[in-house]
Amino acid sequence: RYFAGCIRAQEGGISELDHNTVAYHFHEPLGVVGQIIPWNFPILMAAWKIAPALAAGNCIVLKPAEQTPASILLVVELIQDLLPA
Numbered sequence: 908r909y910f911a912g913c914i915r916a917q918e919g920g921i922s923e924l925d926h927n928t929v930a931y932h933f934h935e936p937l938g939v940v941g942q943i944i945p946w947n948f949p950i951l952m953a954a955w956k957i958a959p960a961l962a963a964g965n966c967i968v969l970k971p972a973e974q975t976p977a978s979i980l981l982v983v984e985l986i987q988d989l990l991p992a
Contacts, residue, residue: 936964944979946972953982961990 920932940960944953949971960967971979983990 934963938965939968940965941968942970944969944971944975946974949975949978950982953979957982957986 922930924930942956942960944956953969957967969979
């Protein structure tokens, strides 16, 4: 819920630095976000990292810990309908 509200509220802004200079601030996706998920609480940590990156319009490359790769597969199965093809 937090990330959905945060992204909806994002908008650019204009500020005047002096009489001849105006600064425009805008938010745009960074591109590809690399995320490394630790072995402890892998589903929770994945959700904390996936949600803001996707909400901001970024692509994700996710590397789970070698001890818990199946947990990330479970997360992806749960959210696969939300992800674009």
